[in-house]
Structure formats: structure tokens, C-alpha cells
Amino acid sequence: MTVPAIDIDGLTKFYGDVRGIEDLDLSVPEGELFGFLGPNGAGKSTTIRLLLGFLKPTEGTASILGVPIDDRDAFLEVRDQIGHIPGDPQFYDDVTGRKTLDYLASLGGDERRDELLERFPVPIDRAVRGYSRGNRQKLAIVQAFMHDPKVVVMDEPTSGLDPLVQQEFYDFLHEERERGVTVFFSTHILSEVRQVCDQVGIIRNGRLVAVEQIDDLLERSGKVVTLQSPDTIDPADFDFAETIDARLEPDGSLRLVISGNYDGLVDVLEGYRIDDLEVRETAIEDVFMHFYDAEDGGDGYDDDAVTEDTEEVADA
Numbered sequence: 395m396t397v398p399a400i401d402i403d404g405l406t407k408f409y410g411d412v413r414g415i416e417d418l419d420l421s422v423p424e425g426e427l428f429g430f431l432g433p434n435g436a437g438k439s440t441t442i443r444l445l446l447g448f449l450k451p452t453e454g455t456a457s458i459l460g461v462p463i464d465d466r467d468a469f470l471e472v473r474d475q476i477g478h479i480p481g482d483p484q485f486y487d488d489v490t491g492r493k494t495l496d497y498l499a500s501l502g503g504d505e506r507r508d509e510l511l512e513r514f515p516v517p518i519d520r521a522v523r524g525y526s527r528g529n530r531q532k533l534a535i536v537q538a539f540m541h542d543p544k545v546v547v548m549d550e551p552t553s554g555l556d557p558l559v560q561q562e563f564y565d566f567l568h569e570e571r572e573r574g575v576t577v578f579f580s581t582h583i584l585s586e587v588r589q590v591c592d593q594v595g596i597i598r599n600g601r602l603v604a605v606e607q608i609d610d611l612l613e614r615s616g617k618v619v620t621l622q623s624p625d626t627i628d629p630a631d632f633d634f635a636e637t638i639d640a641r642l643e644p645d646g647s648l649r650l651v652i653s654g655n656y657d658g659l660v661d662v663l664e665g666y667r668i669d670d671l672e673v674r675e676t677a678i679e680d681v682f683m684h685f686y687d688a689e690d691g692g693d694g695y696d697d698d699a700v701t702e703d704t705e706e707v708a709d710a
């Protein structure tokens with residue numbers, strides 16, 4: 395049996411009384427682009443920091459490339475096969491990009507540095523203090539991939555990148571996947587998940603609520619049909635077995651979400667005159683909305699909770 399690139403087992407982190415994540419189980423096979431999607435405060439950064447050994451779990455464990463994160467010695471040995479882009483990349487501000495990369499190269503290697511810098515150029519001989527947000531992020535990308543890691547864990551890696559660089563980065567990630575690299579990245583950007591990922595894990599209020607293949611999710615979520623007619627439309631006519639939702643819009647048009655075949659729809663349409671008919675894929679926003687439509691809402695943060703217990707593990 396092949397070992398998953400990332401295996402998370404009952405992983406739990408409480409900051410005092412505040413739930414970071416609870417009882418997370420997740421397995422990411424090698425060579426997969428896995429999106430970890432959740433709104434602000436859902437527990438994405440907590441998961442990533444636990445995975446990289448920057449935080450100690452309250453309970454549970456995880457492994458990367460078969461090595462448990464709490465086996466510090468073994469973990470240090472696989473560290474050069476792991477890349478990481480933190481949520482808020484920090485560098486020594488007075489040091490140039492080049493020296494920053496020189497230093498990091500001395501720890502883990504840099505055989506892909508030139509190729510990456512060509513793709514994600516930064517003002518390499520300028521002190522990092524003068525870098526824009528996007529250039530900092532590009533430097534973080536270069537350092538995460540320059541030693542040719544097998545697994546890369548990234549916390550909202552496209553934040554601060556302009557749309558062109560973002561697209562370049564998505565293309566790059568697909569190429570990495572072709573090379574067998576496993577990528578685990580958190581995001582709250584829905585369209586990003588769709589564009590980039592094979593599989594998505596959806597986290598809300600510290601709990602994993604679903605793990606789905608993107609294609610399955612979209613397939614199950616159906617298509618959106620919009621119908622405009624000079625006749626009065628009765629949504630009840632469109633209540634087929636395949637119907638997920640049928641409602642009238644304020645302008646009198648019908649918005650129908652349907653999964654499966656169109657036979658029933660075609661039959662009913664015979665009874666209507668049609669001004670306009672549009673069939674489109676469900677917007678990814680609609681697909682995910684019900685996962686976010688929490689009764690308990692927000693980020694699960696209890697204002698009265700103790701927050702001192704944030705023990706960080708130095709220098710993981």
C-alpha cells in the first residue's frame with residue numbers, strides 16, 4: 395500500500411477554550427493538488443501550522459511522507475522534501491532577496507532557483523524591506539519550491555499576487571502535479587479551488603465538513619437554467635426528480651437548478667413561449683454556499699475564552 399503524502403488522524407488543537415480544529419481526519423495521496431477551503435477563522439492556518447510542527451496538537455496526529463509530525467528527529471530528516479509557504483511570509487527586511495535565498499539554500503538546496511526566479515521575478519538585489527506584497531509572495535514561492543520538494547504545504551499562497559502572476563502560479567502548480575509533487579494549499583477563494591484542485595476539503599468552525607472531488611461536486615451540483623417567457627411561469631411545472639431548486643426571479647424569469655437529464659424540462663418547455671433560455675454551469679460560489687451557511691456562523695471564537703495557551707514550537 396502506498397503511503398499518503400499527507401495523513402491527518404484525529405488532529406485537534408484548542409487554544410485554551412477556543413477551538414482551532416477538532417478531530418480532523420484527512421488523507422492526501424501523492425501527486426495530488428488538494429485544496430483546503432474555508433472562510434476566515436475556519437482553522438486552515440492552524441491545520442497547516444500543526445502539519446509543519448509549528449504548533450503542538452492537543453490531540454491526534456499527522457504524518458507527511460509517512461513520518462509522524464511528533465517524531466522530531468525523523469521529521470527533520472524529511473524536511474528537505476517539504477516546501478512551505480506561510481500565511482504571512484516573513485523575511486529579514488534588511489537582507490536582499492538574493493541573500494535570503496542564499497541562506498535558505500544553505501539549509502535545503504536551491505537547484506531550481508534560477509528557473510523559478512525567471513518565472514516569478516523579484517528585485518533580487520534589493521533589500522526585502524522594499525518589496526511589495528506581491529514580490530514578497532513571489533519570494534516565498536521561490537523559496538518553497540527551489541529545493542525541489544515532494545510535498546508543498548501553502549497557506550493562502552496567492553494572496554497579494556496580481557491576476558497574471560496568479561495564473562502563472564496555477565499553471566506552475568499543474569506542472570508540478572505532473573511531476574508527481576503533492577500540493578496542499580489553503581484558500582478562501584472558491585474559483586481558485588475550481589481552477590487548481592483535484593480534490594477539496596471544506597473546513598468550517600474547525601471541523602472538516604466535506605472532502606470531494608471537484609468534478610463530482612460540480613456534477614452533483616447540476617446546471618443552472620434561466621428561462622424568460624412572455625407567459626406567466628409557474629415554478630411548480632418545473633418540479634422534476636432532477637430539480638434541485640426552481641424559483642422565480644423578481645423580473646419574472648425562472649431560475650432552475652437541475653442535475654441529471656433534461657427530458658422533463660424539454661417536455662415542459664413545449665407549453666411555454668420562450669424569449670430567452672440559458673444553461674450554464676453552477677457557479678462554484680453557489681455550490682459551496684450551503685457548506686458555509688452555518689447556523690452557528692462566524693469563526694467559532696468565544697470572546698471570553700482563555701487565549702494564552704498558544705504554545706508555539708520554535709524552529710520546526
Ligand SMILES: Nc1ncnc2c1ncn2[C@@H]1O[C@H](COP(=O)(O)OP(=O)(O)OP(=O)(O)O)[C@@H](O)[C@H]1O
Binds near residue numbers: 439481695
Ligand atoms: N494564537 C491563537 N490564539 C487563540 N486563538 C487562535 C489562535 N490562532 C487561531 N485562533 C483561533 O482558532 C480558530 C481558527 O483560526 P485559523 O487562523 O486557523 O483560521 P483560518 O481558517 O486560517 O482563518 P483565516 O482565513 O482568517 O486565516 C479561530 O477561531 C481563531 O480565532
